[in-house]
Amino acid sequence: MSFDSISKRGLVILGCGRMGGAILQGLLKGGLSAGAVWVIDPHPADWLQNAGVHLNTDLPANPAVVLVAVKPQMMADALPHLSAMAAGDTLFLTVAAGITMAGYERMLGADTRLVRAMPNTPAAIGRGVTAIVGNPKATAQDLDMAEELMTGVGQVVRLEYEDQMDAVIGVSGSGPAYVFHLIEVMAAAGEAEGLAPDLALQLAKATVGGAGELAERSDETPGKLRENVTSPGGTTAAALEVLMDPDTGMAPLMRRAVAANIARNRELGK
Numbered sequence: 001m002s003f004d005s006i007s008k009r010g011l012v013i014l015g016c017g018r019m020g021g022a023i024l025q026g027l028l029k030g031g032l033s034a035g036a037v038w039v040i041d042p043h044p045a046d047w048l049q050n051a052g053v054h055l056n057t058d059l060p061a062n063p064a065v066v067l068v069a070v071k072p073q074m075m076a077d078a079l080p081h082l083s084a085m086a087a088g089d090t091l092f093l094t095v096a097a098g099i100t101m102a103g104y105e106r107m108l109g110a111d112t113r114l115v116r117a118m119p120n121t122p123a124a125i126g127r128g129v130t131a132i133v134g135n136p137k138a139t140a141q142d143l144d145m146a147e148e149l150m151t152g153v154g155q156v157v158r159l160e161y162e163d164q165m166d167a168v169i170g171v172s173g174s175g176p177a178y179v180f181h182l183i184e185v186m187a188a189a190g191e192a193e194g195l196a197p198d199l200a201l202q203l204a205k206a207t208v209g210g211a212g213e214l215a216e217r218s219d220e221t222p223g224k225l226r227e228n229v230t231s232p233g234g235t236t237a238a239a240l241e242v243l244m245d246p247d248t249g250m251a252p253l254m255r256r257a258v259a260a261n262i263a264r265n266r267e268l269g270k
């Protein structure tokens with residue numbers, strides 16, 4: 001990765017918890033110098049205190065990028081302190097759910113160059129997927145910069161419209177939690193059928209991990225991969241009859257879960 005403008009002007013990270021920390025680690029691994037990073041966080045993790053970044057000190061006046069990774073509920077307290085930076089050509093790159101471009105522009109000013117990004121927690125192992133979208137003030141170079149930064153923690157996709165961000169959060173931003181829950185319930189079902197807890201969990205984790213990797217690497221669709229497991233009249237077919245029931249199966253359940261996610265996301269943005 002090339003971090004020319006960040007190396008010269010600096011990267012400020014507002015909030016360096018799970019997501020801000022994962023992105024910072026990806027960037028440092030990708031070759032960004034810790035000396036080019038300023039972090040603001042009230043309770044920095046141990047690794048962060050030894051990472052060589054500037055921690056809770058005076059900030060550069062005109063950094064190349066401010067990465068905003070505080071919780072949406074903290075935004076109105078934390079962000080306006082940095083509004084002077086928005087008057088220049090600093091790019092604000094935010095990963096927060098809920099808050100819209102219009103909300104940021106109210107806090108920072110209408111001329112702010114802004115990119116909203118939605119990563120997910122596999123970012124911690126470089127296997128995240130992030131969707132990005134810019135406001136009208138964000139330039140093509142700003143979007144390239146945002147893409148380059150987020151590529152440090154996995155794949156990046158670009159959205160055409162900000163409205164698409166709600167569905168992205170519902171599918172991929174929060175999605176790892178659904179998959180972790182799938183692991184939990186598969187293991188619990190195995191336990192209920194007599195497997196030892198450790199064994200049930202090992203089987204569930206390896207199955208979800210292996211199937212996910214196969215789905216990503218294979219040229220076949222997930223539907224075809226599912227059919228490949230399903231012998232006619234066999235055991236998988238019996239289970240899928242339950243899971244694919246149009247009224248009580250996974251499809252209507254997932255539809256409701258994603259709708260609840262989006263409704264909460266819109267509440268957080270108010």
Ligand SMILES: NC(=O)C1=CN([C@@H]2O[C@H](COP(=O)(O)OP(=O)(O)OC[C@H]3O[C@@H](n4cnc5c(N)ncnc54)[C@H](OP(=O)(O)O)[C@@H]3O)[C@@H](O)[C@H]2O)C=CC1
Nearest residue numbers: 015016017018019040041043069070071072078095096097
């Ligand atoms: N976790 C996820 O899966 C994803 C999260 N996001 C978004 O990322 C953002 C951060 O989430 P996540 O990393 O999970 O949350 P964390 O709570 O792990 O991180 C937020 C960090 O911000 C710190 N903080 C609190 N107040 C301030 C402040 N005034 N100034 C600077 N830092 C402050 C917190 O410190 P302290 O803990 O001491 O309060 C914490 O270290 C959220 O907006 C969320 O919507 C986006 C995609 C996925």
Ligand SMILES: O=C(O)[C@@H]1CCC=N1
Nearest residue numbers: 096097169173174175
């Ligand atoms: O739960 C949340 O609000 C955040 C946004 C996406 C994943 N975690």
